[in-house]
Amino acid sequence: MVTSTAEGTSQGRGATAPRPWGRLGAFLHRHWYAYAMVIPVVVVVGVIVLIPLLQNIYFSFTNINDSTIANPVLDRPARYEVVGLDNYGNVLSGDPSYGDFYDILVRTLLWTFGSVVFHYLFGLVLAVMLNRTLKGRGLYRVLLILPWAVPAFVSAFAWRYLFNADYGLFNAGLRGIGVADPPTWLGQSNLAMFAVIVVNIWLGVPFTMVALLGGLQSIPNELYEAAEIDGATPWQRFANVTLPGLRSVSATVILLGVIWTFNVFSVIFLITGTNNPNTRILITYAFERFFSGSTRDYAIAATYGVLTLSMLLVFTTIYLRVLRRQGEEAW
Amino acid sequence: MTATEAVVQTESRRSPPRRGGPPQRSDGRALRRSPLASVGLHAALIMASFIAIFPIFWVLVTSFKPDENALETTPKLINEPTVNNYSEVLAGDFGPFLTWFGNSLLIAGLTTVIGVFISATTAYAVSRFRFPGRRSMMLSFLVMQMFPFVVLIVPLYNLLLTFGLQGSVIGLVLVYCTTAIPFCTYLLKGYFDTIPIDIDEAGRVDGLSPFGVFWRLILPLARPGIAVTAFYAFLTAWGEVGFASAFLSGNSEGKTLAVGLQSFVSQTQVLWGHLAAASILIALPAVVVFYLVQRSLVSGLAAGGVKG
Known part of the structure; x- marks a missing residue:
């Protein structure tokens, strides 16, 4: 219109x-x-995204790595060859030497949905509480949004320090309540995955909360008044006025949450590094292939990139289609 | 009075201060909230706020401890407090901290200005003109966010090398802008959609070009949206490590804070006190930007998600 x-x-x-x-x-x-x-x-976008992206897709069909890439310093021409779908076959076979794809995928899904579900739940609860008239609302809001404003590597440092097995505050607390042998949080166990998900939830709640708070403030008053006149209980008002009023914001927040969380690199990279297989997700593994090790397997890294993109494309297409059927639009 | 002024005035009179303002209904409900419910509400919010700030608070506490006191098995809140960590970091004992600080400010500042400006023009065009390619452009912005960007470091490196931008500030700024543009454009488009088109039309009647309408009328009205976008773009650039270490020149003078600090983390694993002080210094500018825009955050972000 x-x-x-x-x-x-x-x-x-x-x-x-x-x-x-x-x-x-x-x-x-x-x-x-x-x-x-x-x-x-x-x-800007065309040059900086499209060209590298197309080149990356091409790389995923070759055997490019550190010894076959063109090296202008050594005056060595490129020697990599097109190998067809070999990379995809190797990765999708689940072969551990190509990263145990399905194991990483499960971890990525756990990481993504674990984060997004709690971002949304905590964000919603806090937004509903902040949307009421109460003393100190402005202060609460500032404090609750603060984690968003702190650079990721500073937060990562803060959490690594808290989780530290020997002199971290969490284990000091556990020892204080009589746990003789508190766990090594960020070591080679699934606790490390739990820990990085906790950090990521902490990081992401403010964004969800602020977006949902904006959504709450756009719900017309009259709807609540009408519901009260009809004798709706607070729970009924929440379920029948608040939640439907938040549908559109929620659709966007969840879609972006899934896409962003899937590709969050910094949190895991900064907290457990890329050498901990327990916190491997697709993007950190791609980076690991890419940077660590003597081979610098660009082709496999590129393949993981393309696979990630494809999965998110499928998810988003289905998600948007389902929403459109319900008359919503998320982007 | 010009047509524009008339429209702006009627609009502001007509539209209730819904955006950002407290919801009026709550007053009625608050009166009926039992004291017990109020206590519960405050208790829950205090606990949540505590969780939100505690990790940062703990870094702040640690930043005043000598390094060896930061490694105790039963940490204390205050333990021989000193500001030595700060003075040594600022004095450049661990690399040219102030130079890095300047580099970071320059890069984050340029990213914010350029990113917000070109996102805003794009968002305005998408919001107001129905041109071919409009929908597919927005969709490709969504798709862009699905690709794991770190994997593009090699092709991007080659690309920047080709343009002679490798190792330069502007190359890195352009990369940051690209990562910030999709969401910035989406947010601002949502915000512009909430500004009545009557204002544009009145501006045109008064003889402004579409660019003039955008610059003189719409941008000033979209301040909350711009504030959130600027905040987002600033944060994108301020703490980023991966691209900054790949695309800036190797010499120590050219690093950003985030990259500089990484080298100091790996070399001096035990200097937690100094590391904490440096972290606080780095977090400060981001917190200042946050404080400046925080009043606009809710209303600015709301428009992006709420259609209609």
Whole structure:
């Protein structure tokens, strides 16, 4: 509705204006404002994302690594060859020397859904509480959003220090209540996965909370008043007014949450590093193939990248389609 | 009075201060909340706030401890407090901290300004003009966020090398802008959608070009949206490690804080006190930016998600 008016104006102008360059000229005449405003982003994004992305997809069909890539310093030309679908076959076979794909996938899903579910639950509860009139609301809001403002590597440092087995505060507390042998949180066990998920939940709640708080404030008052007149209990008001009112924000927050969390690199990288198989997710493993080890297997890293992209594309397509059937739009 | 002023005035009179303002209904409900419920509400919020700030608070506490006191099995809140950690970090005992600080500010500042500006023009075009390619552009912004960016370091490195931007500030800024643009554009488009198109039309009647309307009328009205976007873009660049270590020149003078600090983490694993002090110094600018925009965060972010 908003855009149709603008379109009307520009169409009107297009019709009366002379068209010295024929159809293309008319097209440009009608849309040049829009394209002029869009072009910086299209150029920057096109060059910086599209070219490397296409190159990356191509790499995933080759055997490129540190010994076959072109090396201008040694004046060595590229020697890598196209190997077809070999990389995909190797990775998808689940062979441990190619990263035990299904094990990593399970961990990635656990990491993603563990984080997103709790981001949403905690974010929702806090947003509902903050949306009430109460003393100190502004202060609570500032304190609760603070984790978002702190650079990831500072938070990672803070949590690594808290989780430290010997002089971390958590284990000091456990010893204090009589646990003789408190666990090594960030060691080679599934506790490490638990720990990084806890950190990621802590990091992500503020964003969800703020987005949902915005959504709550856009729910019309009259709906709550009507519900109260009808004698709805607080729970009924929450279930029948608040939640439906948040559908649109929730759809977006959850979609972005899944996409972002799937590809969160910094938290695991900074807390347990890339050498802990217990906290391996797809993106950290791709990085591990890519940077550590003598081989620098760019081809396998690229393959993991393409597989990640494909899975998220499938998820998003289904997600958006289901939403559209329900009359919602998330992006 | 120009047409624009008239429209802006009627709009502001007509639309209730819904955005960002406290919800009016709560007043009615608050009166009926039992004292017990109030206590529960405050208790829950105090606990949540405690969890939110405690890790950072603990870094702050540690930053005043001598390194060896930061390694106790029963940590104390205060233990021979000193500001030596800060003075030594600032004096450059662990590398040119202030130079790194300047580099980080420059890079994050440029990312914020460039990223927000080009996201805003794009978002405005998407919000107001129905041009071919509009929907597919937004969808490709969504797809862009699905690819694990760290995997692109090699192709990006080659690309920056080709353009002669490898090792330069501007190359890194452009990469950061790219990672920030999709979400910034989405947010701002949502915000612009909430600004009535009457204002644009009145501006055009007064003889402004579409660019003039955008710059003189819409941008000032979109301040909360711009604030959130700026916050997001700033944070994208401020604490990033991976790209910064790959795309900045190897010499010590050219590093950002995040990269500089990484080298000092690996070399001096035991200097927790100094590390804590450096972390607090690095977190400060981000917290300042956060404090400046925090009033706009809720309303600015809301528009992105709430349609209609």
